[in-house]
Amino acid sequence: MGFFIETVIGGLMSGMLYALVALGFVLIFKASGVFNFAQGAMVLVAALAMARFSEWIPGWLGVDSKLLGNVLAFIVCAVFMWLIAVLIERYALRYLVNQEGTTLLMATIGISYFLDGIGQTLFGSSVYSIDVGMPKDPAFLFDSVFEGGVLVSLEDLTAAAVAAVLVAVLAFFFQYTSVGRALRAVADDHQAAQSIGIPLNRIWVVVWTVAGLVALVAGIVWGSKYGVQFTLSTAALRALPVVILGGLTSVPGAIIGGLIIGVGEKLSEVYLGPYVGGGIEIWFAYVLALVFLLFRPQGLFGEKIIDRV
Amino acid sequence: MYYRENGQFKSSYRADQQVFPIRQDRAFILGLVAVAVFVVPFAASNYFLQAILIPFLILSLAAIGLNILVGYCGQISIGSGAFMAVGAYAAWNFGARIPEMPLLFQILLGGVFATLVGVAFGIPSLRIRGLYLAVTTLAAQFFVDWAFLRIPYFTNYSSSGNVSVPPLEFFGMPVQTPAQRYVFVLGFVVVFAMLAKNLVRGAIGRQWMAIRDMDVAAAVIGIRPVYAKLTAFAVSSFIIGVAGALWAYIHLGSWEPLAFDLNRSLQLLFIVIIGGLGSIVGSFFGAAFMVLLPVLLTNIPHMLGLSLAVDTASHIEHMVFGALIVFFLIVEPHGLARLWSIGKEKMRIWPFPH
Numbered sequence: 001m002g003f004f005i006e007t008v009i010g011g012l013m014s015g016m017l018y019a020l021v022a023l024g025f026v027l028i029f030k031a032s033g034v035f036n037f038a039q040g041a042m043v044l045v046a047a048l049a050m051a052r053f054s055e056w057i058p059g060w061l062g063v064d065s066k067l068l069g070n071v072l073a074f075i076v077c078a079v080f081m082w083l084i085a086v087l088i089e090r091y092a093l094r095y096l097v098n099q100e101g102t103t104l105l106m107a108t109i110g111i112s113y114f115l116d117g118i119g120q121t122l123f124g125s126s127v128y129s130i131d132v133g134m135p136k137d138p139a140f141l142f143d144s145v146f147e148g149g150v151l152v153s154l155e156d157l158t159a160a161a162v163a164a165v166l167v168a169v170l171a172f173f174f175q176y177t178s179v180g181r182a183l184r185a186v187a188d189d190h191q192a193a194q195s196i197g198i199p200l201n202r203i204w205v206v207v208w209t210v211a212g213l214v215a216l217v218a219g220i221v222w223g224s225k226y227g228v229q230f231t232l233s234t235a236a237l238r239a240l241p242v243v244i245l246g247g248l249t250s251v252p253g254a255i256i257g258g259l260i261i262g263v264g265e266k267l268s269e270v271y272l273g274p275y276v277g278g279g280i281e282i283w284f285a286y287v288l289a290l291v292f293l294l295f296r297p298q299g300l301f302g303e304k305i306i307d308r309v
Numbered sequence: 310m311y312y313r314e315n316g317q318f319k320s321s322y323r324a325d326q327q328v329f330p331i332r333q334d335r336a337f338i339l340g341l342v343a344v345a346v347f348v349v350p351f352a353a354s355n356y357f358l359q360a361i362l363i364p365f366l367i368l369s370l371a372a373i374g375l376n377i378l379v380g381y382c383g384q385i386s387i388g389s390g391a392f393m394a395v396g397a398y399a400a401w402n403f404g405a406r407i408p409e410m411p412l413l414f415q416i417l418l419g420g421v422f423a424t425l426v427g428v429a430f431g432i433p434s435l436r437i438r439g440l441y442l443a444v445t446t447l448a449a450q451f452f453v454d455w456a457f458l459r460i461p462y463f464t465n466y467s468s469s470g471n472v473s474v475p476p477l478e479f480f481g482m483p484v485q486t487p488a489q490r491y492v493f494v495l496g497f498v499v500v501f502a503m504l505a506k507n508l509v510r511g512a513i514g515r516q517w518m519a520i521r522d523m524d525v526a527a528a529v530i531g532i533r534p535v536y537a538k539l540t541a542f543a544v545s546s547f548i549i550g551v552a553g554a555l556w557a558y559i560h561l562g563s564w565e566p567l568a569f570d571l572n573r574s575l576q577l578l579f580i581v582i583i584g585g586l587g588s589i590v591g592s593f594f595g596a597a598f599m600v601l602l603p604v605l606l607t608n609i610p611h612m613l614g615l616s617l618a619v620d621t622a623s624h625i626e627h628m629v630f631g632a633l634i635v636f637f638l639i640v641e642p643h644g645l646a647r648l649w650s651i652g653k654e655k656m657r658i659w660p661f662p663h
Contacts, residue, residue, distance in 0.1 A: 035440040095639040101439050102385045103638055106582055109575060110634025117627030125620055234571070237447075244444050282455045286448035290433060293445060297437050 006152075007266050013156035015262020016163045017225075018285075020218035021239035022246065022254035023170070024211040029248050030187040031207040034093070034104045038112035040236030042212055045084070045119035047219030047228040049077045051128035070132050074216075081212030082205075084115070089205045097200075116233055125230060130223040159221045166217055167255060170210075174251075179206060187249075241289030247299030257300065261285045312656040328506055345495055350488035358487040365600045366494045367556045372580040372592035373505050374548030379578070380587035381509055382541035383521030384434050388446030389577045391430075391453035392546045393553025394569035396423040398463050400554035401472055405465050412479050416497075416554040423550020424543045426453070431542030435535055450571055457566040473563030490559045497555060501548055506589050508544065517541050518587075549577075579630060583637050585646025594645035602629065 021043055028036040054073035063069050088111060096107055174180040185193040186203045194200055222232060239258070246257025265281050273280050292299070312333050319325040329335045353362065375389045400419030403410055430449040434442050457463050464472050477484040484493045508514050516537040519527035528534050557564050576599060584595020606626050641647055 035443075092635045092639070099638075102383075102443075103642065105385070105440055105443060106578065107635050107638050109578070110631045110638070112631070113575075113627050113634065114631030117624045117629075117631060121621060121624045121628065125624065237571075240444050240447065244441065248440075276459070279455060279459050283448065283451040286444070286451050290445045290448045293437050293441055294433055297441060 007270050008263055009152055009156070011263035011266030012259055013153075013159060013262070014266065015259040016156075016160050017218065017222050017258075018239045018242045018262055019255045019258025020163055020166070020214060020221065021236045022242040022258050023167070023251065024214045024218070025239060025243045026246075026248065026251055026254045027170075027211045027214065028207055029243075031183050032093070032186075032204050033101065033190075034108060035101060035248075036211070037105060037108040038115055039211065039215060039239065040233045041112040041115035041119070042081070042084070042215040043219045043222065043236045044228075044230070044233040045115050046077060046081055046212065046216040047130065047223040047232060048119050048123040048128065049080050050074065050216065050220050051130045051223060051228045052123045053077055054130065054132075055128075066131075074220075077216055078213060081216055082209045085205050085208030085212050088208055089201060093204055094201060112233075116230075120230070127227050127229040128223075129227050130220055132220060132224055155225060159225070162217065162221060163255075166214065167251070170214075170251065173210075183207060238285050241285040243299075244289040245292055245299055247301040250299070250301035253299055253301035261288065264288060312653070314657075326510075328503075328510070342499060346492065350492055353488075353491075355487045358491045361600055361604065363487070363491055363494055363560055365596050366491075366498045367552050367560055368577070368580060368599060369593045369596040370498050370501055370555065371549050371552035371577055372584060372596050373502060373589055374545045374552060375577050376581050376584075376587065376589065376592050377505060377509065377517070377548070378541050378545035379581055380585075380591075381514060381521060382517040382538065382545075384431075384538060384541060385439065385443045386446040386545075387443050387571070387574050387578065388430065388449035388453075389549050390569040390571060390573035391446075391450045392423045392427050392549040393556060393573065394453050394457055394566060395426045395546075396420055396550025396553035397557035397564070397569065398457055398472075399423065399550070401474065401557065402463065402465065404474065405472075408475075412477055412484070412558075416551055416558065419554035420547040420551040423553065424547045427542045427546025427549075428539055431539055431546075434538050434542070447571075450574055454566050454570055471563055471565035474558050477558060484559075494555055494559055497551065501551065502589060502593075505544075505548065509589065513537075513540060521587075579634055582634060583644055585644030586642070588644070588646035590649065591644050591646030594649065598645065602626070 021039055024039045024042065025036055028034055028039070050073055053076050054070050057063065057072050057076065058066075058069040061072070063072065092107055092111060096104055099107075174184060182193070182198045182203055183206065185196075185198055186200065190200065193203075218236075219228070219232070222235075226232075238261070242257040242261050243254060244257075245261060246253025246255070265284050268284050269281050312331075314331045317330075317332055319330070324330075327335075329338060349362070350358075371389065371393060374392075375386065378384050378386050396416075396419035398419075399422035400415045403415045403418050404412075426449070430446060433445045437445070458470065461467075464470055479493060482489075484490055509517070516527070516532045517540075519530070519532050520534055520537045520541075524534055527537070553569065557568070561568060580595035580599050581592065582595070583598055584593070585591025603626055606629065607622055610622070637644060
């Protein structure tokens with residue numbers, strides 16, 4: 001029983017990471033109708049930037065405190081992600097307005113290649129670590145409930161808390177700020193939003209920046225857990241089935257889809273894996289999403305925007 | 310001045326509906342094939358054949374296959390690497406288990422198995438399309454990668470997981486030296502390119518294009534979407550499977566599943582976009598571009614006397630490809646094939662444009 005719960009909790013934690021990446025997808029899709037294949041690359045670039053800047057900045061400025069160094073690095077990275085958002089909007093998206101969804105998808109595949117390349121050219125391509133001082137010690141919970149308790153890493157708990165805070169902040173941003181309201185208007189109807197004077201281009205920059213910041217947080221959490229390296233970009237692709245499962249247009253869907261996929265992956269790996277040779281984590285999420293698509297194409301919480309064939 | 314159709318009168322439907330209605334085009338293509346068959350194998354160096362021409366031809370073939378699906382039928386696929394892998398491993402399994410089977414049948418059977426898998430993963434396209442379909446083809450990619458890595462039956466229980474082909478021969482003729490391999494591949498490419506060209510000109514090709522342009526309207530005028538889509542998946546995966554078998558047999562010789570991973574799928578998609586969606590000749594342009602650009606990128610800094618680390622070069626390659634994709638989608642969504650046809654139009658009126 002303890003082992004089962006541990007597996008589930010482990011799944012929930014990795015699901016949290018998927019959910020963080022998936023959040024970026026959903027934000028961009030909602031606001032601009034772009035299915036952003038590059039979200040994984042953005043996570044990679046953000047994580048690389050954070051790893052390297054937190055290493056360089058204390059040296060440049062002579063800052064001793066680790067906390068201050070990390071905060072400064074975070075700010076620099078946030079500016080960096082904003083810069084990327086501006087460049088993407090200025091040089092790619094602006095010319096592709098009103099193109100078909102698949103054209104935009106292919107453009108983001110191109111952007112993803114570009115980001116992979118430039119990130120590793122600028123920041124190097126070895127394995128780096130991010131140390132933002134997340135607690136590493138394991139803890140035992142439910143000692144009293146059953147024997148041995150449940151082993152939980154505090155790092156995972158912190159990550160979950162970070163994700164929860166992020167979602168709360170995003171919800172606040174969308175509901176109660178004027179920019180958030182403009183974003184929702186654009187998501188609802190591009191033309192109507194434009195006709196009441198909401199500048200689409202600026203909104204897209206904002207959305208890509210927000211998605212970049214979400215990627216940054218995801219990258220930091222992921223990077224401090226597993227280290228920063230190139231495979232991060234592919235691992236983040238596993239957030240694609242998450243958004244399919246949760247629905248392309250739903251923020252809660254991204255979170256819940258992420259958790260379902262995380263738990264499903266871990267459980268299937270532990271209980272089914274031994275029978276088929278292991279490693280089924282690689283495709284489990286995709287096949288789950290594929291089966292799901294056949295029966296409920298709009299996902300768990302998505303709007304029915306998909307047109308049936 | 311020399312490239313124009315003046316004076317070439319067609320007196321029958323047959324003559325009017327040829328693949329290349331203009332005499333100069335026919336002469337050019339025939340000349341090109343003749344040079345490729347009779348001159349290149351003797352004139353080209355082994356490096357040129359092995360590192361440039363053979364990959365170029367096989368990638369063109371795979372791109373033709375993908376172009377049928379993406380360019381003609383409008384069904385986006387990010388899983389073509391998986392179908393290549395199925396073709397390669399199926400062909401290899403037939404070769405390893407039935408050693409007396411001729412090479413040609415091994416490769417074609419590889420294509421047949423790729424067709425089966427392709428149709429199986431094409432079934433979701435009957436209910437969903439566009440972005441959602443992209444994700445299901447991605448499912449095919451990851452599932453197939455895993456299957457060939459983890460299920461030992463497919464690699465005939467080889468301990469290291471990678472497999473290699475025995476010496477090849479084609480009905481008694483050896484396929485060993487680079488020149489022989491090149492001619493072998495060239496034969497496949499010419500046959501399949503003609504086949505594909507004729508398919509897309511015919512009834513079935515028009516059905517695919519109708520589905521691509523607007524599937525509801527196509528259904529209204531009596532085109533069965535199920536049939537059109539599944540045939541597109543079948544034909545496309547067959548060609549991609551054959552290309553995969555050739556890639557494994559002729560180009561690689563020994564390989565592991567990594568040779569057909571997601572990057573291969575994206576590479577094929579890039580070839581199709583850069584070459585031109587919905588164009589057979591574009592597939593060749595795109596493949597040439599894809600094969601030549603890395604060669605240029607590694608050689609140019611060399612010539613300028615700069616030394617570039619290998620990994621930096623590959624990152625720059627990534628950047629250039631990514632930027633080019635976006636550039637092409639913005640500036641010329643129809644790719645290099647469109648530039649080619651613009652060039653031909655210009656040639657027709659040159660040098661007296663009025």
